[in-house]
Amino acid sequence: xxxxxxxxxxxxxxxxxxxxxxxxxxxxxxxxxxxxxxxxxxxxxxxxxxxxxxxxxxxxxxxxxxxxxxxxxxxxxxxxxxxxxxxxxxxxxxxxxxxxxxxxxxxxxxxxxxxxxxxxxxxxxxxxxxxxxxxxxxxxxxxxxxxxxxxxxxxxxxxxxxxxxxxxxxxxxxxxxxxxxxxxxxxxxxxxxxxxxxxxxxxxxxxxxxxxxxxxxxxxxxxxxxxxxxxxxxxxxxxxxxxxxxxxxxxxxxxxxxxxxxxxxxxxxxxxxxx
Numbered sequence: 589x590x591x592x593x594x595x596x597x598x599x600x601x602x603x604x605x606x607x608x609x610x611x612x613x614x615x616x617x618x619x620x621x622x623x624x625x626x627x628x629x630x631x632x633x634x635x636x637x638x639x640x641x642x643x644x645x646x647x648x649x650x651x652x653x654x655x656x657x658x659x660x661x662x663x664x665x666x667x668x669x670x671x672x673x674x675x676x677x678x679x680x681x682x683x684x685x686x687x688x689x690x691x692x693x694x695x696x697x698x699x700x701x702x703x704x705x706x707x708x709x710x711x712x713x714x715x716x717x718x719x720x721x722x723x724x725x726x727x728x729x730x731x732x733x734x735x736x737x738x739x740x741x742x743x744x745x746x747x748x749x750x751x752x753x754x755x756x757x758x759x760x761x762x763x764x765x766x767x768x769x770x771x772x773x774x775x776x777x778x779x780x781x782x783x784x785x786x787x788x789x790x791x792x793x794x795x796x797x798x799x800x801x802x803x804x805x806x807x808x809x810x811x812x813x814x815x816x817x818x819x820x821x822x823x824x825x826x827x828x829x830x831x832x833x834x835x836x837x838x839x840x841x842x843x844x845x846x847x848x849x850x851x852x853x854x855x856x857x858x859x860x861x862x863x
Contacts, residue, residue, distance in 0.1 A: 593827040594619035595812075596655035598646050601629035601747055602843075603782035604661030605850035607690065610805035611659075612832075614813055619831040623650055623860070626838035630743045631664040632712025632781075639714065643669035644677060645862050651685055656825045659812065660689045663711055663781050663804075667691060667718035686822060691720050693811030694778060694804050699729030701800045702776040706733045708767045710791075711780030713738040721780060735771040739763045739781075746783040749849070751790070760787060764794040777801045786849065835860045 597608045601624050608622055623646055625631075631639050643665040650658050660666045666689030673687050698707060707729075709721050716738040725734055741759045745751040751760070768774060777799060779785065785803045792801060816823040832855070836843040840857040847855045 591827055592619060592831065593654045593656050593825055594621040594831065594833070595826055596620075596647075596650035596653075596658035597622045597661050598643070598650060598658060598665065599624055599660075599662040599782060600631040600642075600665065601626045601743075601783070602846060602850045603743070603746070603784075604659075605847055606782050606785045606803075606805045607659070607661035607808050609851050610809035611812060614809045615816075617828045617830055619827045619829055620833070621650060621653055621655060622832075622834045624834075624836045624838075624843060625862075626836045626843060628837065629747065630712070631662065631668075632714045632743055633740060634664075634714060636668045636718075639664055639668040640672055644673055647673060647677075647687055649860070649862060651681065654827075656682075656685050657822060658685070658687045659808070660687065661782050661808070663690055664714040665689070667715045667720040684822065684825065686819075688812075688815065690782065690804055690808050691715075691780075692724055694780070694802070694807050695721060695724035696728050696811075697807055698776060698778050698802055699725060699732050701802065702732065704773045704775045705731055706735070706771055706774040706776075708771060708774040708777045709734065709736045709780045710739050710742070710763060710767070710777065710784060711736060712743060713740050715780055721778065733771070735767060735774060736780075737763045737767040739784075742787060743781065743783045746786050747846075749846070751787055757790070760790050761794055764791065768796065772796075775799055779803050834858070837862055 670689040716736045722734045834857040840859040844857040
């Protein structure tokens with residue numbers, strides 16, 4: 589009998605490893621299966637249909653590998669694919685499986701950090717275009733004023749490791765200047781992409797004094813812990829042997845070499861062909 593029922597963690601590339609690391613810190617006894625769709629990354633500029641199709645394919649793969657719970661640790665996938673998967677696709681699958689995203693738990697808490705009622709979001713062009721963050725934030729903080737800034741170059745900078753180079757500094761600085769020129773009273777910033785935590789030190793140097801910058805991984809980990817506590821039937825179906833497996837649709841060697849920067853330790857990766 590199959591006993592490996594890990595929590596699936598999906599991202600378009602490496603960014604979801606920052607979320608998985610937070611899951612491990614808070615919930616180390618669970619099994620996890622990570623899938624990075626690096627061969628088709630980045631997702632940020634792709635159409636809704638492309639993101640949905642690719643995300644669904646990866647979710648179905650993870651469910652086929654025994655996952656009963658899958659976390660879309662990708663804001664673009666959460667924005668463009670999650671609702672359709674939950675409403676259209678899950679009903680035809682095993683009724684006991686769940687797919688969750690990262691936008692709602694972030695929106696639930698972000699407004700608590702603001703004193704001015706002004707909140708900013710740095711995200712991919714796809715996440716910004718979806719309007720998911722303003723919609724979700726309005727459900728919990730209807731008076732909050734939200735300004736979004738698309739940062740189309742940030743994911744490529746992170747994925748290639750070029751964000752360390754001096755030439756990257758203007759590319760990081762420009763979106764920050766744009767947002768605060770439009771909304772100078774902003775006192776809370778959401779990093780609305782799981783790649784962006786690697787840019788946090790640079791961003792903190794650029795935002796005005798007193799601005800709180802929220803990185804998602806800890807928020808999402810707390811939300812997962814709470815969710816498992818509220819759903820004991822699902823929680824009991826997740827295996828707990830501390831196993832980890834890492835998969836990529838691209839080069840396994842390249843993924844393993846680059847993953848340490850996001851995950852904090854070395855990983856062994858396998859290639860999976862979804863075509």
